[in-house]
Amino acid sequence: MHKVHLKKIAVIAGAGPAGLTAALELLRRSDIKPIVYEADSEVGGISKTITYRGNRMDLGGHRFFSKSDWVMRWWQEILPVAADQTPADGPLRINYQRRSRDWVPETAAPASADAVMLVRKRLSRIFYRRRYFDYPLTLNAATLNNLGILEALQIGLSYFRAQMAPRSPEHSLEDFFINRFGNRLYHTFFKDYTEKVWGVRCQEISAEWGAQRIKGLSVAKAIGHAIARPFRNLTLATQEHIETSLIDRFLYPKYGPGQMWEEVARHVTARGGDIHRSHRIVGIERGGDSVRAVDVLDISANSVQRVPCDYFVSTMPVRSLVEFLRPEDSHLLRIAEALPYRDFMTVGLLLRRMNSPAGSRNGRPGMPPDNGMPPDNWIYVQEPEVRIGRLQVFNNWSPALVADPGTIWLGLEYFCREGDDLWSMEDGRFIDFAAAELETIGLIDRRDVIDGTLVRVPKAYPAYFGAYREFDTVRAYLDRFPNLYPVGRNGMHRYNNQDHSMLAAKSAVGSILDGGHGKTDIWRINAEDDYHEEIDTPS
Numbered sequence: 221m222h223k224v225h226l227k228k229i230a231v232i233a234g235a236g237p238a239g240l241t242a243a244l245e246l247l248r249r250s251d252i253k254p255i256v257y258e259a260d261s262e263v264g265g266i267s268k269t270i271t272y273r274g275n276r277m278d279l280g281g282h283r284f285f286s287k288s289d290w291v292m293r294w295w296q297e298i299l300p301v302a303a304d305q306t307p308a309d310g311p312l313r314i315n316y317q318r319r320s321r322d323w324v325p326e327t328a329a330p331a332s333a334d335a336v337m338l339v340r341k342r343l344s345r346i347f348y349r350r351r352y353f354d355y356p357l358t359l360n361a362a363t364l365n366n367l368g369i370l371e372a373l374q375i376g377l378s379y380f381r382a383q384m385a386p387r388s389p390e391h392s393l394e395d396f397f398i399n400r401f402g403n404r405l406y407h408t409f410f411k412d413y414t415e416k417v418w419g420v421r422c423q424e425i426s427a428e429w430g431a432q433r434i435k436g437l438s439v440a441k442a443i444g445h446a447i448a449r450p451f452r453n454l455t456l457a458t459q460e461h462i463e464t465s466l467i468d469r470f471l472y473p474k475y476g477p478g479q480m481w482e483e484v485a486r487h488v489t490a491r492g493g494d495i496h497r498s499h500r501i502v503g504i505e506r507g508g509d510s511v512r513a514v515d516v517l518d519i520s521a522n523s524v525q526r527v528p529c530d531y532f533v534s535t536m537p538v539r540s541l542v543e544f545l546r547p548e549d550s551h552l553l554r555i556a557e558a559l560p561y562r563d564f565m566t567v568g569l570l571l572r573r574m575n576s577p578a579g580s581r582n583g584r585p586g587m588p589p590d591n592g593m594p595p596d597n598w599i600y601v602q603e604p605e606v607r608i609g610r611l612q613v614f615n616n617w618s619p620a621l622v623a624d625p626g627t628i629w630l631g632l633e634y635f636c637r638e639g640d641d642l643w644s645m646e647d648g649r650f651i652d653f654a655a656a657e658l659e660t661i662g663l664i665d666r667r668d669v670i671d672g673t674l675v676r677v678p679k680a681y682p683a684y685f686g687a688y689r690e691f692d693t694v695r696a697y698l699d700r701f702p703n704l705y706p707v708g709r710n711g712m713h714r715y716n717n718q719d720h721s722m723l724a725a726k727s728a729v730g731s732i733l734d735g736g737h738g739k740t741d742i743w744r745i746n747a748e749d750d751y752h753e754e755i756d757t758p759s
């Protein structure tokens with residue numbers, strides 16, 4: 221009699237970078253069959269690209285960079301770099317948030333190909349008092365001119381006052397900022413933006429959180445440099461180092477980040493993996509400390525099916541995972557339910573032209589010089605009277621994101637909370653409101669708006685305050701399940717970039733293939749890294 225060889229099944233919740241990496245790695249390295257369920261109708265998770273009437277939106281602006289060679293190679297195997305993007309001689313220096321590496325593309329594709337990555341140069345500035353400030357902020361003639369000499373003096377004085385009489389003990393993030401930068405600079409550049417981003421007053425965020433995150437606070441570093449520069453005896457070499465580090469470069473798929481994940485999804489299905497879009501995991505069947513099956517809702521058919529599995533890789537929010545596991549310990553359940561998130565909305569706005577306020581440097585090579593489009597990839601909006609946080613200029617990420625090169629395609633980004641006044645606003649009203657905000661601060665004239673669309677991104681940011689303080693209890697509980705692998709950004713409640721989520725997925729596959737060894741090491745990924753997507757400050 222023939223022995224029937226049944227493949228083992230790994231059910232994967234979510235087709236974002238983590239879920240798709242896990243699926244492809246399982247297929248490459250084992251004969252375990254991945255079955256991916258994705259609640260959304262598209263793959264890519266937060267890293268997907270939304271297409272609206274031929275124009276493509278990147279939710280947040282996703283730079284592709286990693287310290288990990290493995291990740292850099294992996295991406296290029298899927299999308300090679302276009303031949304005209306790299307220097308003919310020698311390596312390309314890629315910089316990302318003051319990290320830098322020399323890098324030689326693995327393969328090059330014809331410059332005219334569509335399935336390629338571009339090498340982009342980053343420019344982002346701060347928009348404050350209707351003027352552009354360098355980002356990171358530098359104490360140069362332009363900054364002093366923008367601030368006014370009186371304001372600059374007051375900032376300096378307030379900084380010295382904070383140094384002479386620091387707040388002690390440091391309880392809150394406000395104390396933390398003021399002790400380092402002075403009251404005036406805190407109120408000018410930190411307070412409003414931090415509160416806009418996280419939706420919590422700086423007095424209510426712990427000082428430890430600041431200490432933990434300060435490495436990632438790019439403007440904090442920049443302002444630190446700016447303040448320290450006149451007072452420290454900087455050598456020329458150090459200054460040179462600072463200048464070079466400001467020239468950031470990164471990789472970017474020609475059609476936005478979603479292109480990468482759509483390609484990966486194609487590889488997964490071509491190798492025999494299953495990806496079910498519009499299928500949400502709504503329940504888990506446990507057998508003691510093991511996941512036996514998941515309940516999957518087919519959203520279009522409105523029917524639920526039970527799917528048995530040998531392994532369960534979850535990239536869904538920890539909150540949902542714990543709820544589905546139904547722990548006996550009600551305290552644990554309460555922690556998971558209370559884990560904080562920050563949500564995100566972005567308005568795609570198509571324009572004929574923009575205004576050029578004072579202090580602007582407009583015109584990127586190859587772009588029409590007279591339509592007022594700023595050369596930035598994104599702009600941090602610090603103006604206190606508007607609620608917009610950042611402005612993306614999609615044309616400058618990749619010209620291929622824009623259907624008509626004569627138009628300007630913007631992303632107006634708002635940090636909010638699911639259900640708050642912004643989130644609940646009707647789409648059309650919100651688009652009008654967002655356009656009116658840009659008009660208020662003088663960047664556009666609403667008569668130049670051609671079209672607009674709105675995208676809501678729930679749980680865009682897992683936050684590190686509130687119930688997160690007790691996250692270790694949740695983690696210890698999840699670690700009890702040998703065949704359960706929580707990975708990814710919301711999957712681990714970790715402030716991940718794509719590469720961190722991918723590395724966690726890679727480790728999960730390694731552990732599955734190694735009989736569960738190294739499972740707890742997955743939590744070490746991105747525990748200390750300080751290069752995240754920028755949001756904390758004007759970043």
Ligand SMILES: Cc1cc2nc3c(=O)[nH]c(=O)nc-3n(C[C@H](O)[C@H](O)[C@H](O)COP(=O)(O)OP(=O)(O)OC[C@H]3O[C@@H](n4cnc5c(N)ncnc54)[C@H](O)[C@@H]3O)c2cc1C
Binds near residue numbers: 257265
């Ligand atoms: C504004 C912003 C800017 C960013 N910039 C960068 C950047 O410059 N560079 C960078 O590398 N990263 C950046 N990131 C981070 C990047 O978006 C994430 O790290 C990445 O998408 C995380 O991948 P993931 O697979 O872990 O999670 P996600 O992308 O969140 O994917 C999880 C998927 O699971 C699905 N899901 C959830 N629950 C269920 C369920 N019950 N059943 C089925 N499916 C479910 C979701 O629909 C989603 O598709 C940025 C993020 C934001 C918000």
